[in-house]
Amino acid sequence: MRNPVDVLIRRVDPEVPIPQYGHPGDAGVDLVTTRAAELAPGERTVLPTGVSIALPDGYAAFVHPRSGLAARCGLALVNAPGTVDAGYRGEIKVIVVNLDPRESVRFERFDRIAQLVVQQVEKVRFHEVAELPGSARAEGGFGSTGGHAAVDGSGGSQGGNRYASVVSDREGQ
Numbered sequence: 001m002r003n004p005v006d007v008l009i010r011r012v013d014p015e016v017p018i019p020q021y022g023h024p025g026d027a028g029v030d031l032v033t034t035r036a037a038e039l040a041p042g043e044r045t046v047l048p049t050g051v052s053i054a055l056p057d058g059y060a061a062f063v064h065p066r067s068g069l070a071a072r073c074g075l076a077l078v079n080a081p082g083t084v085d086a087g088y089r090g091e092i093k094v095i096v097v098n099l100d101p102r103e104s105v106r107f108e109r110f111d112r113i114a115q116l117v118v119q120q121v122e123k124v125r126f127h128e129v130a131e132l133p134g135s136a137r138a139e140g141g142f143g144s145t146g147g148h149a150a151v152d153g154s155g156g157s158q159g160g161n162r163y164a165s166v167v168s169d170r171e172g173q
């Protein structure tokens with residue numbers, strides 16, 4: 001196993017627990033909300049986590065949803081994954097939205113609401129060119145390999161607009 005990366009952390013809220021990995025192989029540490037909140041269906045809010053961090057240069061932290069909350073409550077992160085830059089020293093915040101059409105979702109102080117994944121990130125240098133080198137995919141995107149409706153309605157370059165044709169086959173039965 002590789003050595004863990006050292007990350008400085010400051011408690012903005014003196015009572016907040018320091019984030020921990022739930023299991024040795026976990027990718028993310030859970031983040032809690034320091035503020036109780038109730039979200040009506042469709043409502044969003046920004047929740048404070050009570051911590052700020054200083055990542056080493058060349059790293060970023062990503063705020064990801066927790067799958068259990070997504071499955072049970074329809075809770076999503078509006079900007080998933082949220083990006084915490086290495087130079088950010090403010091409190092980490094979580095932008096949550098209740099996607100359940102009927103039920104409110106309630107959080108108590110220190111409930112776990114999201115998870116933070118720290119990753120190395122590359123810096124790039126852009127070199128402007130008039131033409132890019134060719135590739136197998138070329139400019140095909142947004143459903144160009146088929147299997148569902150292409151966003152531009154063209155049906156894509158392979159297999160056509162398969163979703164649309166499945167629907168019309170059923171309608172014809």
Ligand SMILES: O=c1ccn([C@H]2C[C@H](O)[C@@H](COP(=O)(O)OP(=O)(O)OP(=O)(O)O)O2)c(=O)[nH]1
Pocket residue numbers: 063079081082083084085086088091092093094095
């Ligand atoms: O889920 C998130 C996403 C971002 N941030 C913080 C850390 C990040 O470094 C900063 C800026 O985020 P981002 O670059 O995504 O937002 P922006 O709207 O582009 O703001 P800025 O103009 O400050 O870059 O906000 C959070 O606390 N939680």
Ligand SMILES: [Mg+2]
Pocket residue numbers: none
């Ligand atoms: Mg930004």
